[in-house]
Amino acid sequence: MKWKNYTCLPKQFRNERIFDGCGISGYINIDGTKDNGKKIIDMLCILNERENGLGAGFAAYGIYPKYKDYYALHFLFDNEQSKERVLNYLEDIGYLIQSEPIPTKTPMDVSNSPIIWRAFYEPRQKKGISSDEQVVQLVMEINEKFEGAFIMSSGKNMGVFKGNGWSHEIAEYYKIIDYKAYMWLAHSRFPTNTPGWWGGAHPFNLLNTSVVHNGEITSYGTNMRYLESFGYKCTLFTDTEVIAYLIDLLCRKHGIPIPIASIALAPPLFDEIEQMDKKYQIALKSIRATYRSAMLNGPFSIVVGFANPVPTLFGLTDRKKLRPLVAGISEDENTLFLSSEEASFKRLIIDSNGLYTFKKIWHLKSGTAIIARLDEGLIREGFEEPFKNIKLTVTGI
Amino acid sequence: MSLSHNIPSYFHIKVDRESCKKCKRCTTHCSYGALSFNGERIVADDSKCVACQRCVVMCPGSAIRIVKNESFLPPHGNYTRRIRNILWAQSGNGGVLLSATGNDRPIRTIFDDLLLDACQVTNPSIDPLRETIETKIFFGRKPKKLEFLTDKKDSTKITLKTEFMPNFEIDMPIMIGHMSLGSISYNTCMAIYQASKELNILAGSGEGGLHPDFYEYGSNIITEIASGRFGVDINYLHKAAGIEIKIGQGAKPGHGGHLPGEKVNSLISQTRMIPKGSDALSPYPHHDVYSIEDLAQLIAALKEATRYKVPIGVKIAAVHNSAPIAVGIVRGGADFLTIDGFRGGTGAAPRIIRDHAGIPIELAIAAVDERLRQENLRDEITLVAGGSIRYSADLIKIIALGADVAMCCMPVLIAMGCRVCQQCFRGLCSWGIATQQEYLVKRLDIDVARNRIINLFHSWNEELKEVLGAMGIDSVESLRSNRDRLRYIGPNPKIAEILGVKHAGE
Known part of the structure; x- marks a missing residue:
């Protein structure tokens, strides 16, 4: 692990975007059963061809049932002073319900490890602005303006654990195995050009939305400037940040259902649209025209976790499928797995001596979303037509 | 206008006497009256030539070339030929000078100072000969956001409320x-x-x-x-x-x-x-x-x-x-x-x-x-x-x-x-x-x-x-x-x- 660069990139790299190859994994237990971190660690660590020891992370949903009504803020601090400053600021503008260190297992020979902290927080009620929006602004403010502090995650009843090291090191350091979650996301990376920094590792999170991403967004400039119009500040110089904010904009701010938001991110080709019924043509063209700046271009595969309104696991690749994503569903059809490689699933089978088996393992169609919801199960399998299983009405026709 | 104020032409019309067939085609094609036939040969009036190249293209013997008028004005870095021409023209006609096409001053073009990016290794480039690349766009106003309503009882029922603008x-x-x-x-x-x-x-x-x-x-x-x-x-x-x-x-x-x-x-x-x-x-x-x-x-x-x-x-x-x-x-x-x-x-x-x-x-x-x-x-x-x-x-x-x-x-x-x-x-x-x-x-x-x-x-x-x-x-x-x-x-x-x-x- 690299015991430096916790809350920001080293100065000489601040003007550059980080490009990386990655391993991504995630799964959801549809009935809400909680698993410890064993499975997700196994799924991720087997993908070690896809990492070079410069960053990994985990997101876990359902880990703080006792404080489920409060925003669980996960912090990285460089030192005590920055911690004090941020916590004092939080007390000024809201209520700190609980504030404590996150348990970690720091190797004996390390003396300058970061302060890993969590706070359960409630913003003070303000007229005309929702608590969610207040927390979003808080995250942007602290990450941009408070030196030596970084918020890793800000959702309720969930948290992100990440840092600069090999995936097995990060898992051990944060004692991932001890957390119990119904939905897990994980990421390991192979950055090309920077030593990496802790805050810049994945998953990226805003409120309850966490994103793990493999790829490089060639539309970064377009997406970033679009998001800036809506008040987002892209300060982290990574593509993944942009994806997290786009999903937040579409799903939370604009209230677009997830299957439709996935169309905005990776829309069907015009040639395909022209073949469809008029109603679908109008809907798809409206989406493409209105959200033309939200469209993601370049190679990517992403796995996203949501918790509002219903906990959901969502996977998507680019329209040309230049990055891999494989899906698998357990024999009892209760768990949907997503991973960069089938090896993740094979490892679960082998480790359990064949007791854990999969009903089906399949490859997603390019640019087509796979979605599984808590209680509802698999609602899109990743190869459907855009409006399959949706009863769509278009006003005006 | 006195001869002393004639504006020197930028161009000189060269007619190669040996190749010229005296067909007079150039005289009918020149709409600016720069070429005429005097009974013996083609006569060129440089002062009327605009270098439109019509005669050059139309001459069956390829006998015509338009070249830069090499007659040399006394050099001056500030009162350039361009400025002197403007002053002569204005003092001749007393009016606002007309012009056409775009600004022809040699001002640096910013486009030429911009370079494009391309993919290497970390992301693959896309082959336009084998893959779809879309260039269609929508011309007109778009809404700021689309409003989708999800039915409260049946989440598969979705209505697109926003009507598409022209x-x-x-x-x-x-x-x-x-x-x-x-x-x-x-x-x-x-x-x-x-x-x-x-x-x-x-x-x-x-x-x-x-x-x-x-x-x-x-x-x-x-x-x-x-x-x-x-x-x-x-x-x-x-x-x-x-x-x-x-x-x-x-x-x-x-x-x-x-x-x-x-x-x-x-x-x-x-x-x-x-x-x-x-x-x-x-x-x-x-x-x-x-x-x-x-x-x-x-x-x-x-x-x-x-x-x-x-x-x-x-x-x-x-x-x-x-x-x-x-x-x-x-x-x-x-x-x-x-x-x-x-x-x-x-x-x-x-x-x-x-x-x-x-x-x-x-x-x-x-x-x-x-x-x-x-x-x-x-x-x-x-x-x-x-x-x-x-x-x-x-x-x-x-x-x-x-x-x-x-x-x-x-x-x-x-x-x-x-x-x-x-x-x-x-x-x-x-x-x-x-x-x-x-x-x-x-x-x-x-x-x-x-x-x-x-x-x-x-x-x-x-x-x-x-x-x-x-x-x-x-x-x-x-x-x-x-x-x-x-x-x-x-x-x-x-x-x-x-x-x-x-x-x-x-």
Whole structure:
């Protein structure tokens, strides 16, 4: 692990975007059963061809049932002073319900490890602005303006654990195995050009939305400037940040259902649209025209976790499928797995001596979303037509 | 005028006596009267030559060459030949000098200082020969957001509440700019409109009205309401794919259109609805638009008149305060906004304005795009950029700087045969493009010209796809405002700052 660069990139790299190859994994237990971190660690660590020891992370949903009504803020601090400053600021503008260190297992020979902290927080009620929006602004403010502090995650009843090291090191350091979650996301990376920094590792999170991403967004400039119009500040110089904010904009701010938001991110080709019924043509063209700046271009595969309104696991690749994503569903059809490689699933089978088996393992169609919801199960399998299983009405026709 | 004030010609016509067959073809083809036959041989009058190259091309013996007049004026670094010529011309005729085409001063072109990005290793480039790369765009206003309602009981029941606004789908992010029937010939217009329809792009009508023969191409024409209101009737509004209110033009910010009376024959008189032979000088401002709220009213009136079925836009010249003006126009209800840079072309404009007023389109688009984003208005409108989009590289760069559509005129004329002699205002165009004289107009073959325009833009679009592919982008929407993919390599870092583009190597 690299015991430096916790809350920001080293100065000489601040003007550059980080490009990386990655391993991504995630799964959801549809009935809400909680698993410890064993499975997700196994799924991720087997993908070690896809990492070079410069960053990994985990997101876990359902880990703080006792404080489920409060925003669980996960912090990285460089030192005590920055911690004090941020916590004092939080007390000024809201209520700190609980504030404590996150348990970690720091190797004996390390003396300058970061302060890993969590706070359960409630913003003070303000007229005309929702608590969610207040927390979003808080995250942007602290990450941009408070030196030596970084918020890793800000959702309720969930948290992100990440840092600069090999995936097995990060898992051990944060004692991932001890957390119990119904939905897990994980990421390991192979950055090309920077030593990496802790805050810049994945998953990226805003409120309850966490994103793990493999790829490089060639539309970064377009997406970033679009998001800036809506008040987002892209300060982290990574593509993944942009994806997290786009999903937040579409799903939370604009209230677009997830299957439709996935169309905005990776829309069907015009040639395909022209073949469809008029109603679908109008809907798809409206989406493409209105959200033309939200469209993601370049190679990517992403796995996203949501918790509002219903906990959901969502996977998507680019329209040309230049990055891999494989899906698998357990024999009892209760768990949907997503991973960069089938090896993740094979490892679960082998480790359990064949007791854990999969009903089906399949490859997603390019640019087509796979979605599984808590209680509802698999609602899109990743190869459907855009409006399959949706009863769509278009006003005006 | 006394001989001592004769303006030395820039050109010298060389006729090779041995190859000359004395067929006199050149004398009939030269519309400027520079060539004649004196009974024995071809005589050339250099002072009338504009180097349009018609005689050179038409001479069956290839006997004619136009060369630079080497007669050397006393050198002076400040009083250049250009300035001395201006002073001689003005002291000769006492009037405002006219000019045509765009600003020809050798001012550094910012486009040439911009370099494009391409993929290596970390992301794969896309092969446009084997994969789909999309260049279709929607021309018109878009909502800020779409409203989807999910049924409370059945989450699979979804209603799209937002109604789609009038948008015109074009297959390439290209628009042929506004050149009026009058400034250019009937044949030129016909070739442009036919090509636009075939390519499914847009073409501007200019302010010269819409001849009934062009109605069938109306679905690809944006008609122009200018301060002179020439040719505006119900068909002008109803046959078009969109309507543009012309406030200004890049070649002459602050001025209206100029059509010299020499070009107003009976055809032009009919479509413009003005007397034959009269100068058609549009008022400098619209006399019903003295302020931004007046413009908003005019936009609303045009929307009412067209029953909200087509996009209504506004064109302004790129001037110092383009950004706040643009915001006002978008707030005023315009569906698209055209910015025309200082190098933009013209059929006739006072030289003083053409050469000195306005700012470069690269800077104007960067500033307008940025300001519209600060006001969260950018994605609602279509931003069209013109003012010397010379070739596909400029098209790609202006889109990356923030335009939705690139508008151009000169490349279209050059494709049809224009040699850029800059004499459009005289109505004597020997290539049949910027003239109304029937014997000259006939020289432009509509089918040939149309096919050349189609070829031109087909190749631009293919080159756009090549570049998108190299950048790893499969749709032009993802190039728009993607300044991250540009780098600056010029001498002035301030320009890079205004463009929002990093320096090469950063």
